Amino acid sequence: MNFDAIPADRLPALLQRMPKAELHIHIEGSLEPELIFALAERNGVTLALDSVEALRAAYAFTDLQSFLDIYYAGASVLLTEQDFHDMAMAYFRRAAADHVVHAELFFDPQTHTERGVPFETVVRGLKRACEDAERELGVSALLILCFLRHLSEEAAFETLAQALPHRDAIAGIGLDSSERGHPPEKFARVFARCRELGFRLVAHAGEEGPPAYVWSALDTLHVERIDHGVRSIDDPALMARLARDGVPLTVCPLSNLKLCVVSSLSEHPLPALLAAGLRATINSDDPAYFGGYLNRNFTETFAALPQLGAAEAYRLARNSLEASFVAPERQAAWVAALDRCFAEAGA
Numbered sequence: 001m002n003f004d005a006i007p008a009d010r011l012p013a014l015l016q017r018m019p020k021a022e023l024h025i026h027i028e029g030s031l032e033p034e035l036i037f038a039l040a041e042r043n044g045v046t047l048a049l050d051s052v053e054a055l056r057a058a059y060a061f062t063d064l065q066s067f068l069d070i071y072y073a074g075a076s077v078l079l080t081e082q083d084f085h086d087m088a089m090a091y092f093r094r095a096a097a098d099h100v101v102h103a104e105l106f107f108d109p110q111t112h113t114e115r116g117v118p119f120e121t122v123v124r125g126l127k128r129a130c131e132d133a134e135r136e137l138g139v140s141a142l143l144i145l146c147f148l149r150h151l152s153e154e155a156a157f158e159t160l161a162q163a164l165p166h167r168d169a170i171a172g173i174g175l176d177s178s179e180r181g182h183p184p185e186k187f188a189r190v191f192a193r194c195r196e197l198g199f200r201l202v203a204h205a206g207e208e209g210p211p212a213y214v215w216s217a218l219d220t221l222h223v224e225r226i227d228h229g230v231r232s233i234d235d236p237a238l239m240a241r242l243a244r245d246g247v248p249l250t251v252c253p254l255s256n257l258k259l260c261v262v263s264s265l266s267e268h269p270l271p272a273l274l275a276a277g278l279r280a281t282i283n284s285d286d287p288a289y290f291g292g293y294l295n296r297n298f299t300e301t302f303a304a305l306p307q308l309g310a311a312e313a314y315r316l317a318r319n320s321l322e323a324s325f326v327a328p329e330r331q332a333a334w335v336a337a338l339d340r341c342f343a344e345a346g347a
């Protein structure tokens with residue numbers, strides 16, 4: 001493909017139109033303030049702030065923890081199966097508009113079971129939304145259950161036991177929440193059990209935490225993808241390892257900006273990760289909180305980084321499709337659609 005044949009002014013439209021997968025989206029992080037207030041009213045929940053505007057104004061974060069405190073408070077309005085369904089459908093409609101053909105949704109059951117919401121309420125609502133998304137919107141979807149790393153390994157084992165009756169609805173297991181002070185090896189035994197059970201494995205590592213956490217996610221948890229992983233840039237031996245093994249990184253540029261992981265998008269390490277041969281992808285993380293869904297992550301990142309052009313757009317989209325947990329034949333059909341999209345744009 002001749003990427004140089006695509007004029008620079010056609011790139012923003014191409015970024016939006018190209019078929020892509022989203023592999024790092026916390027579904028609770030797609031809860032827009034308007035939906036938080038609608039669900040609060042529907043469920044009779046009282047919120048600390050009294051308007052959509054006041055809530056949005058509180059979205060000024062200094063680090064990961066300052067975000068998580070607000071994110072868990074927002075999730076407190078979710079009580080019924082229908083709430084979880086409606087939240088996920090709102091995300092799927094936005095994703096379809098961004099030409100997302102496949103999404104792998106993280107969900108945090110412990111955030112809900114700790115408040116007395118049954119595990120099956122969460123998973124049934126999300127599962128039904130995944131089925132509706134495929135049928136009504138043509139968006140394929142999988143669910144990834146995340147353990148909260150600020151809680152104990154014992155609590156993770158309890159959550160795993162609750163998940164087992166729903167084994168078929170859950171494709172993978174991940175690890176999220178407060179990273180610093182909670183290294184991956186804290187969850188070595190529960191991840192080993194998940195691996196025996198045949199779950200696909202991922203973990204957040206190297207977002208705020210050091211490169212050592214990425215090594216540990218690879219070597220003690222045996223994950224297949226690293227969520228974030230941007231701090232790998234500080235460790236040349238780790239960069240070589242990630243490149244050699246083709247480990248996908250689910251990078252989230254607007255999240256990194258809003259949580260002060262980078263001081264500006266123009267300093268984001270994404271171009272360096274790609275240049276070093278790493279299988280990076282672009283994702284939205286918590287789009288309702290970080291100022292944009294998937295296409296906005298693409299367009300703002302490309303606008304800030306002149307090193308990124310049509311070749312990198314193709315590589316990022318292709319990486320996302322090929323790093324997904326769907327069968328190779330399905331991936332190949334999406335890659336063929338991606339190739340057609342670039343051919344039509346003149347490549």
Ligand code: HPA
Pocket residue numbers: 026029064071176177178179204207255285286
């Ligand atoms: O970016 C994140 N990092 C860790 N935990 C999270 N939970 C939601 N979003 C995040």
Ligand SMILES: [Zn+2]
Pocket residue numbers: 024026176204227285
């Ligand atoms: Zn995340």
